């Protein structure tokens with residue numbers, strides 16, 4: 001299924017449903033597997049309830065939400081999405097009969113091996129749930145205080161019939177909630193939602209402002225109050241319309257080695273200890289579907305989602321570093337390890353200032369090990385453009401800035417020590433003022449009239465060239 005999914009995703013193909021998945025030891029499952037839900041930018045935008053053209057505007061709205069006194073450009077974005085703004089403060093709707101709870105297996109009837117959970121890559125440690133929305137709440141919160149909930153996508157390894165491992169990285173919301181319970185030596189209630197609606201899946205993966213609840217945001221995108229229902233065996237509310245919900249408790253102290261699993265870097269991660277969850281109930285719809293995906297060397301679904309999310313983040317980044325004209329994090333470079341930034345350059349040294357601002361002011365760039373700065377006439381998404389800028393505007397002796405012992409993603413085994421690594425900034429902008437003593441070249445450009453004339457002529461006389 002992973003190989004078929006990958007081939008179809010690379011060809012920007014459709015959502016796939018495998019009707020009769022089979023397992024190595026268990027034979028045929030009666031639950032179909034759905035993959036490639038977010039295999040194209042258009043489908044990610046649709047999941048957010050917008051067209052691809054509206055993404056920049058939605059990004060401006062998110063930037064305005066983060067800014068206490070938004071500047072006029074962003075204030076406009078807030079007023080263009082009045083429904084969304086209002087919906088963020090509405091309360092969830094409590095539903096008595098939830099479709100996600102149509103069937104309930106609890107106690108000794110819990111058996112995760114009945115779900116067609118994929119083992120994606122040959123050296124994976126076992127079955128891995130790749131699209132879970134993990135719902136938690138902090139210690140001391142009320143079960144029905146949904147505003148306090150965190151919803152995050154953290155991969156989940158299946159250990160046996162009723163035990164799972166949740167791999168929330170230490171800075172994630174789920175991990176922070178778990179610490180709040182573990183400090184008091186108490187187990188934490190957890191609900192893992194499988195096959196949530198697209199807006200909930202994307203909201204759980206999106207780095208939203210602290211003050212915005214993922215479930216409320218998903219409801220706002222869906223233009224409905226989020227529909228929740230009390231879980232059957234733990235004190236939590238769960239989405240009423242999902243395909244499955246796995247309920248249980250995360251132990252305050254029990255851990256198990258998670259992995260190895262093939263990851264978004266294109267390599268297997270080493271095994272590491274993460275908390276164990278004991279599953280007390282599995283609820284599901286009638287005739288449910290199991291939603292899955294793989295992670296691997298890009299492209300994979302998370303890299304496509306990441307590209308859309310980076311576009312949404314641009315107005316937030318610009319609010320802090322206004323001279324940024326455009327920014328691209330190539331998905332091929334694991335979605336965050338290389339950044340190409342185009343700036344409106346006005347003074348000497350500005351490219352270096354922007355690089356340091358990206359690394360220092362914005363936490364999401366701490367793992368970006370290379371930044372290339374170009375002028376605003378260069379399209380950062382076009383490697384030919386970037387190569388031309390590097391070839392004509394950059395001197396390796398003068399324009400390269402190297403840093404040492406900065407924070408790094410521990411998954412980067414190329415760094416000399418886990419979590420500590422170098423960074424490189426390459427200034428491929430036009431050198432101005434005291435940056436150069438040489439007379440700089442003049443960029444050749446045809447006149448607009450000549451360009452339009454040539455385009456028209458080619459279109460008319462050689463239409464096959466434009467086909």
Ligand SMILES: Cc1cc2nc3c(=O)[nH]c(=O)nc-3n(C[C@H](O)[C@H](O)[C@H](O)COP(=O)(O)O)c2cc1C
Nearest residue numbers: 152153154155167168169172173174204205206207
């Ligand atoms: C398919 C997919 C898998 C992911 N797997 C993990 C994971 O295993 N661990 C993790 O910490 N984050 C993972 N993420 C990223 C988080 O879901 C994302 O950063 C989210 O914003 C975290 O939410 P939080 O800030 O509320 O913790 C994954 C994202 C996607 C789309």
